[in-house]
Amino acid sequence: xxxxxxxxxxxxxxxxxxxxxxxxxxxxxxxxxxxxxxxxxxxxxxxxxxxxxxxxxxxxxxxxxxxxxxxxxxxxxxxxxxxxxxxxxxxxxxxxxxxxxxxxxxxxxxxxxxxxxxxxxxxxxxxxxxxxxxxxxxxxxxxxxxxxxxxxxxxxxxxxxxxxxxxxxxxxxxxxxxxxxxxxxxxxxxxxxxxxxxxxxxxxxxxxxxxxxxxxxxxxxxxxxxxxxxxxxxxxxxxxxxxxxxxxxxxxxxxxxxxxxxxxxxxxxxxxxxxxxxxxxxxxxxxxxxxxxxxxxxxxxxxxxxxxxxxxxxxxxxxxxxxxxxxxxxxxxxxxxxxxxxxxxxxxxxxxxxxxxxxxxxxxxxxxxxxxxxxxxxxxxxxxxxxxxxxxxxxxxxxxxxxxxxxxxxxxxxxxxxxxxxxxxxxxxxxxxxxxx
Amino acid sequence: xxxxxxxxxxxxxxxxxxxxxxxxxxxxxxxxxxxxxxxxxxxxxxxxxxxxxxxxxxxxxxxxxxxxxxxxxxxxxxxxxxxxxxxxxxxxxxxxxxxxxxxxxxxxxxxxxxxxxxxxxxxxxxxxxxxxxxxxxxxxxxxxxxxxxxxxxxxxxxxxxxxxxxxxxxxxxxxxxxxxxxxxxxxxxxxxxxxxxxxxxxxxxxxxxxxxxxxxxxxxxxxxxxxxxxxxxxxxxxxxxxxxxxxxxxxxxxxxxxxxxxxxxx
Numbered sequence: 001x002x003x004x005x006x007x008x009x010x011x012x013x014x015x016x017x018x019x020x021x022x023x024x025x026x027x028x029x030x031x032x033x034x035x036x037x038x039x040x041x042x043x044x045x046x047x048x049x050x051x052x053x054x055x056x057x058x059x060x061x062x063x064x065x066x067x068x069x070x071x072x073x074x075x076x077x078x079x080x081x082x083x084x085x086x087x088x089x090x091x092x093x094x095x096x097x098x099x100x101x102x103x104x105x106x107x108x109x110x111x112x113x114x115x116x117x118x119x120x121x122x123x124x125x126x127x128x129x130x131x132x133x134x135x136x137x138x139x140x141x142x143x144x145x146x147x148x149x150x151x152x153x154x155x156x157x158x159x160x161x162x163x164x165x166x167x168x169x170x171x172x173x174x175x176x177x178x179x180x181x182x183x184x185x186x187x188x189x190x191x192x193x194x195x196x197x198x199x200x201x202x203x204x205x206x207x208x209x210x211x212x213x214x215x216x217x218x219x220x221x222x223x224x225x226x227x228x229x230x231x232x233x234x235x236x237x238x239x240x241x242x243x244x245x246x247x248x249x250x251x252x253x254x255x256x257x258x259x260x261x262x263x264x265x266x267x268x269x270x271x272x273x274x275x276x277x278x279x280x281x282x283x284x285x286x287x288x289x290x291x292x293x294x295x296x297x298x299x300x301x302x303x304x305x306x307x308x309x310x311x312x313x314x315x316x317x318x319x320x321x322x323x324x325x326x327x328x329x330x331x332x333x334x335x336x337x338x339x340x341x342x343x344x345x346x347x348x349x350x351x352x353x354x355x356x357x358x359x360x361x362x363x364x365x366x367x368x369x370x371x372x373x374x375x376x377x378x379x380x381x382x383x384x385x386x387x388x389x390x391x392x393x394x395x396x397x398x399x400x401x402x403x404x405x406x407x408x409x410x411x412x413x414x415x416x417x418x419x420x421x422x423x424x425x426x427x428x429x430x431x432x433x434x435x436x437x
Numbered sequence: 438x439x440x441x442x443x444x445x446x447x448x449x450x451x452x453x454x455x456x457x458x459x460x461x462x463x464x465x466x467x468x469x470x471x472x473x474x475x476x477x478x479x480x481x482x483x484x485x486x487x488x489x490x491x492x493x494x495x496x497x498x499x500x501x502x503x504x505x506x507x508x509x510x511x512x513x514x515x516x517x518x519x520x521x522x523x524x525x526x527x528x529x530x531x532x533x534x535x536x537x538x539x540x541x542x543x544x545x546x547x548x549x550x551x552x553x554x555x556x557x558x559x560x561x562x563x564x565x566x567x568x569x570x571x572x573x574x575x576x577x578x579x580x581x582x583x584x585x586x587x588x589x590x591x592x593x594x595x596x597x598x599x600x601x602x603x604x605x606x607x608x609x610x611x612x613x614x615x616x617x618x619x620x621x622x623x624x625x626x627x628x629x630x631x632x633x634x635x636x637x638x639x640x641x642x643x644x645x646x647x648x649x650x651x652x653x654x655x656x657x658x659x660x661x662x663x664x665x666x667x668x669x670x671x672x673x674x675x676x677x678x679x680x681x682x683x684x685x686x687x688x689x690x691x692x693x694x695x696x697x698x699x700x701x702x703x
Contacts, residue, residue, distance in 0.1 A: 250509060320546035324609070326507060328559040328616060329536030338558070339548060 057298025061409050061416075068410025071198040071211060072125055072161040073150040074187060076113050078132060080142045084109050092140050101140060106132045117192075119183045125152040127212040150194065153187075155403030156212040160184040161193055164402070175402060181399065205378050206392065213396070215414050217378045221291055221371070221386030222360060222418065225381060229302055229359045234352055236299075237306030239343075240347075244307075245314040246336055265304035272301045273365030281369060288370040288386040297365050302355035309351020313344035328422020346430045353426040357419055363390040391417040455480035455620060455650040456501060461512070461515035462504060463496050468494045474676045480619070480650040483642060485665035485682065487658055489697070492671040494654045495543075501652065502538040503531050520622070536563050539613030539649075543625040543642050545605035547597030552589050554582060555597040555608055559616035575615055583611035584641050603634025610641060614649075621645065623653040627660065635699055639664050658698060662686050670694045689691070 019025070076320050085104040092100050106129040114124045128151035135142055135149065152158075156176055159165060161184065187193050201296050205217025240261075247253045276297030280286045286293050325335040334372045341348075366372070372391050379386035387395070389411060396408040456478040463471040471493040478484050478501075486494035496505070503524060505511040506554050524534055536559070547555050553601040556576040559565075566572035576593075585607045589600075597608050606626055613621055623642070627635040642651060642664045655661050661668050662682060669679040670691075678685060678694045689695045 035445065187576075318546075320542065320544055321548065323504070323540075323542050324546040324548060324612075326504065327502065327535060327540035327542065328562075328612060329532050329534075330558075330562055331532045334562055343549060 021366045056253040061064050061412050063409075063415045064406055065409025065411075066069070067162045067164075068406040068413075069198055069201060070162075071200070072153045072158045073194050073196055074117075074153045074157070075150055075192045075194070076117070076124065076149060077146060077148050078109065078113050078135075079146040080109070080132075080136065080144060082143050084112055085136075085143075087136075089142065089143055092136075092143060097140060098137070101136050104136065106130075106136075109124055117187075119186060121156075121177075121179050121183045123157050123183050123187060125154050125211045126209055127207070146347030150196070152200065152211050153193070155401065156180045157184050157187070157193075158211055159403060159406075161188070161195065162406075164406075166283055199265050200245060201407070205376050206374060206387065206395070208374075209409055210399075210401050213404070213407055215389070215392065215407075215411050217375055218387050218389045218392035218411070219414060219418065221294075221375075221379050222388040222390075222415075223295040224291035224382055224386065225298060225366075225371075225388050226360050226422075228292055228358060228382060229298035230352070230356055232296060232299035233302040233355065233359075235304055237303045237352075238310050238348060240303075241307045241310030241314060242336055242341070245311050246332065246340070261304045261307050265308055267301075268364075269301055269362055270364040270368065272297055275300060276365060287383050287385075289373045289375070289387070290301065291379060291381045291386050292382040294366050294371050294386075295382075295386065297369055298362060301362065301365065302352075302359045305355035305358070306348070306352050309354070310344065310348045312342055313347025313351070317343045317345060342433070346434045349426055349430045349433070353423055353430075356426070357423060358390075360419060360422065361390050361415070363394050366391050367394075389418065453480045454478075455520065456652075457518045458497075458500070459516045459518075461497065461500055461513065461517060463493070463500065464512045464514075465508070466510045470674055471500075472674045474671075476676060476679055477517075478620070478650055478652055479667065481647050482665050482666040483646050483651045483653060484667040484669065485661035486652070486654045486669050486671060487656075487661045487697075488671035488677075490656070493674040494669075495624050497671070497676075498624055498652060498654050501620065501622055502535045502540055504535075505538065506531065536616050537618050538620040539608070539616060539618035540624060541609050541613055541621065541623045541626045544629050545602055545609050547600070547605050547608050549596060549598055550593050552580075552597050552600070552608060553593040555612050556615045559612060563616060565615075565617065567681045579611040581614035581647070582614050583607045584637060584644075585611055601634070603630050603637060606630060606634070606638060607641065610638070610645075614645070618649060620650040620652065623651065625656060627656050628656060635660070658686075670697060672697070 056329050069324040082092070085106065085108075087100060087104045091097070094100070109132055110124065117123065131151045132148060135147065153161075157180065160176065160181065165174050165181075167174065167181065178220070185192075200212060201214045203216050204212065204214025207213040219229055244254060244257065276293060280293045286296075300393060321339050321343065322335065325339045330338065366388060371387050372395060373385055373387065374395075375385050375387050377385075393408055393411045393415065396404040398409060454477055458477075459475045461471060461474045462469060474493075474497055479550055486498060488494050488546065499505050500517055501519075501524075503513075505513055513525065519534070519538065522529065536671075548558065549556070553576055556579050557566075557572050560572060560575050566575055577586065577590075580589055585604060588604060589608075597605065602607060610621075610623075610626070627638050630638065639660060642653065645651060646666075653661075653664065665682045667680070668682040668685040670677045670689075670693075672693055678689055678691045680690075685694065686698060689698060
């Protein structure tokens, strides 16, 4: 600036009229346009980059995981000989039929059947005998007849069929033996293989054999755990927020509670796991690996998020609504439940969605309370051992067997779909409430 | 009651006494917003509070239904009697007090619910209606009395917030009427409205006079002159003058009142 003495008092007339058409002004305008353009491009660039990352993530997951939803089956011709099975055909139609059929030696029958394929390696999955038992249970009349069945193959054959190995490389470094390759080629040339939707993956729980492992156990475990977490955290969190916002006096204690809640929301989740371990398992002796404990632990973690979101939402309710309610003689409780909560609900739900999504994707605290156990059954209830989707992903990603690679990606897809569904439902609910206003 | 009036002959309340305030002061924290105000409100007249912004007139109004309770730092001293009963005494139920002393606010504040629900809410929480038919009747009556029935009868299910500003304010008045209060407090009810909507509200106030004791706070002196029979002039937290509206506007006793009325105050 040119010498602008503070003492010089300019009267309005002393000031030069501004020339808005001058070259300097034009340059200023151009510079502003340039700055705006740059900002717009930078924003667009950030958006594109974020989109590219997302696309890359989804692409790799789907590329690796899509094959996890399909598996190869081999055609076998089974002679359901009662002798081989060790089942008395008379008893099989008698009163104890179910028990008699259950006791049959299906593993032996499967071994005898696969031997007919004339291959030096096992091509049929070690769990395939279950298909034989199911066939007999479904219809005992198959006993004594010969039927054609499609049963799952071992993981090696399955991966070969899916083209997961680079067969041009030497046997030592390609991860699969020549004998397996030969067996696969033989089956393939005889037309005994087919690719089908992997129903086992969608209905079973974990297994040591990749071709038998399923996601249903973990998915149900996740559902139960999140139900417990939400069931505890949502009402308690919302009520705490209502009390703090509407009823609590403003003093040192409430300030301290507020600070504590804010800090609690930032505590690393594994600490909550330790807390759950110490309190729920060691002190209250609740069942290990159970959704009820996992849910309670995650509720501890989710609650501060819900409290904070709910307090913000309640605070955002216009004061005029409070005036209106109180002015007409609504009691404080009526004001809260008839006016404040309905208006704040969309905001509260947004916070709860974020909290739930976080709980659904949480692994660390659940490892500590034993939800990383190897559970081969679909959980039967809130207190039975279970695992959850993210822990299942963690466990499979850690497994040495090659077949679990695609299972891991497939499980990630399931987790993402579950998250997407959950969020869609929550957002739908939120929008419906918002529209009612 | 008569004794009180006798003590303050200058107030000259001829009409039946509804509210009597004695030495009311209001503090927000350390700041005194209202200084020692005493005044009687008649049950059959419209009483207007006028004065410049920040003079304490709304603060005083909010004492009558204890809305100042909702402000943490506010403290009210003095005595306010509704039909002779101290409204600040512990045995006065504040919820019922607010049902008896309804309030209309500066900014129209309908609930984000349907028009019907807006009106029906008060009667419902106070148990004024036995059954749907009676409630429908109350809603219709309130809307009719607020002059909103013809405009709203075909859209009772629509949201109250979808109405125009003037209609919203009449909805708020209808909402207050529906509870059948004894007193209606109006805190600058027309300040957010255009002249036509204002005229409608003023007409409505005139219609409601007699049935309810009405106390109205207004910035607009013409409005005070048009709708009220009693006027109190407030300045810097004190009540400067209180008397018949005709007297206040034509022949004020206090110099400050005169200056304000003739437009010498900002």
